[in-house]
Amino acid sequence: MCNSNVKTAGVAQIDGRPVLQPAGNRVAAPEGAKPLKKSLQKSLSMPASYDNAAAAAATACTAAPKSTGAGEFARAAAATPYLLPPTPAKAAGAKAAGGRTAASTGADKSRKQAPRKSGAVLPVVTFAALEAFELAGPAGSIAAAQREHVTQAQAQRKMRIAHYGRTASFSRVEGKVGATATAPATATAALEEKRCSFITAYSDPVYVAYHDEEWGVPVHDDELLFEMLTLSGVQVGADWASILRRRHIYREAFSGFDVDAVAKYTEKQMASVSAGYGLDLGTIRGAVNNACRILEVRRDFGSFGKYVWGFVNHKPLSPGYKYSRKIPVKTSKSESISKDMVRRGFRFVGPTVLHSFMQAVGLTNDHLVSCPRHRVCSSSSSSA
Template identity: 50%
Template sequence: MSSDSETGKSGGAVPCRPVLQKTQPKVPPKLPMKPLLKASINPKSHSKQSVELATTTPESSVDLSPKIAPKKLKALISPVAAKTPPGTPKSSPGPFSLSSTKKTPKCATKSAITPPSTPVPSSPGSLAAAMKSSKQEFHAQRRLRISGYGRKPGSPKCGRIMPEGMTMADFAPPVVEKKRCGWITTQSDPAYIAYHDEEWGVPVYDQIMLFELLVLVGAQAELSWPTILSKREHFRAAFSGFDPAVVSNFNEKKILSLASDSNLSQPEAKIRGAVNNAKKILEVACEFGSFSSYLWSFVNHKPTANKYRLPKQVPVKSPKSEAISKDLVKRGFRFVGPTVVYSLMQAAGMINDHLVQCFRHEECLCLPDKSTGRGEKGEAQAVILARRDEVVVC
C-alpha cells in the first residue's frame, strides 16, 4: 500500500482511496507488584478478621475502572442497599446509601424496618424530592404502627354497656356499717341491735320505766336478754304496764297465774319479788319524791361515762352498785344484788358503758338533760311529774 501511494503522488495516475488502519487502545504499562504480606494467624485466636487480612489488595493498587460523573452514578444506584456477602466486616453506609442506620424499636414490625421501595426517577433533578417524600411516608406509617401497637380492633363504643342482670344499685358505693360494741354482731337479733342503738345507755328518769327495767333485768337469770326483749310486750301485759300502784295490789290468784304462765318462764319467787318491789317503790317515792330521784342521787344526778375499749374491760358490778344494793336491801327490796343493780344502771343510762369505738358512746354524752326539763324535749319532765303524781299515793 505504501508503494501505491507513492506512485500516485509521483505519477499522474488516479489516487486510490486510503485504507484506515485499526488502532488498538492504549494500555497503561504494568507496574511492578509488591509481594503479598502473609498475615500472621494466631492458632489460639483464629477469627475471620485475621483471615481477611491475607486477601487484601496491596497499598499500591491502581483504580482502572472508568470514571463516571457523580450525578449519573446517583441515578444508577438503587435506593435499597445491596446485601453484603457473609464474612465481610460491617462498614458505615456510603454517601449514596438510603438505608437508615437508626435502630428500630422493638414494637416495630418487620415491614417497618425497611422503607417502602419507591421508583427513583431517572432524572437527577427530582431525586431529592422523591427521597424526601419516601421518608415522610415511611415515618407516617411507622407512627401509625406504633400508635396501634397492642390494641385489638373492635366496634366503636357509643356508651357504657351494663352487664345483663345488673342495675345501678350494684354500682353504688358500699354502705359503711356503724361500729357498735363488741357484743353486738351482724348475726345478733334485730330487736337486740335496735335496743342497743336506741335505748341502752340512754338516761331514764321515769319511775315506771325504771320499775320495768328492774323486773326485766332480774329475769336474766332464767332468760337471755334477746329472749326477754322478744317477750317484752307479754311482760308489759302481764304486769299491767309496770305500774307500781297496780302491781302492788296483785292478789294471790294473780301471782299464781303469772307463775304458771309459760311465756314469762319466771318462778313464783320472782313474781312475788316483783310485787314486793312495787310496794317498796311507792314507799321510796313518798320519801324522796320519786324512785327516779332516789336512784339518781347515788350518781349526783349525772351519768357517769366510762372509757372502755374492750368488752372484757366492762365489769359486772362496781362499788357504786354494791352501795345501792345494800341500801335497797335495807329498805326491803328483793332480788337486787350488785350485779342486777349494775345492769339496771347500764340500762337506765346512769353509767355509759358503750365502748369508745361505738358510735353510741358520743351520742349518749350529747343527750339533753331531761331531769331538769332542758333540751329538745322539755316536756319530758312534765310527763314524768304527772305520772309520779298519779302513781305515788302517800
C-alpha cells in the same frame, strides 16, 4: 541344615536389604486397615433417630447466614431435640419388656447396611454447649430474662427482710384496701364508727334495736325504771335477746308495769298470772314486792327516779371503755346501791343485777367510746 520354623518365616525389606524374619514380625500393609469387629461397630453406632436429629441440626446450622447471631443458633438448636443413647436402666427395661419392636429392628438393619461416608462429621449439640450459648447470649434472650427475674426476686426478698415486722398483716391490709377501694368516703366513715363489739353480724335484730335505741339512754320515769329493774332480775341466767322477745308478755302480766297496780296483786292474782303467762311464781312475787318498796321510796324521795339518780349525783357515769372486755359485771357503785336497796327490802337486786340495771337506764354510759351511741347518750344526759 534347615529348621522347620523357617517355612513360616518371610523376607522383609529393611533399608533396601532383604532380611529373614518370622511370620509374626511381618509389617501390616498401610493401605489395608483391618475392619473393626461387629461387636465394636454395634457399640459405637448411634440410633437412627439420633443420626437424623444430628443431620437436621447440621442442616440448620449450615443453612443459617453468617450474620446470624448466637440467638438464632440457640433457636435452631432448640428446634432439634437433644437425643442421647439409651441409658443402661432403659435398655434393661426394654429387654425385660420383650426386646425391641419390629420397627426399631428394621431401622437397625437399614443402618447397618447403609454405608457411612468417610470423613463425614456429624454435629453433636450437647447440654454443656447449649448452656455456654445461653450464658453468653445477648440482651433480650431467654437466659438474660431468667437472670433478670432472679435478680428481681432477690431484691424483693431483701426488702421483705428489711421491713419485717414494720408492716401490717396481709389480712388487715387487704381488708383496708378493699374497703377504701370499693366504698365511698361516707361508707368508710361509717365503718370507722362501729357499734359496741358485743354487737356482731349474728346478733339478734331485737337486741341490736335495743342497743341502738334504749340501752344507755337516761331514764327518769318510775314505770320504765320498774320495768328495767324487773327485766334485769329476770335476765340472770338468760340472755337479753330472749328476754326482749318476751317483753310484751311481761308488760301484760304486770299491767304495763304500773307500780300502783302491781303493788295491789293478791296471792290469787299472782298464781293466776303465773299460770296464764307461764312465768315463774317467785319472779312474780319478787316484782310485786319491789313495787311495794317503790311506793315507800316515793314517800321518802318523791319518786323512784330521784332515789336512784341520787347515787350518781343526777349525772350518768362515763367510764369511757375502749374494749368490751374491759366492761365489768359489777362495780363499787352498783355494790353500794345494792346494799341500800337490800336494806330497804328490795328483792333480786344483787350487785350484778344492779350494774345491768344501771347500764339499761343510763346511770352509767358503758357504750364503747368508738360506738356512735356513746356520744348520743352523753348528749341526751347533758340536755336532761
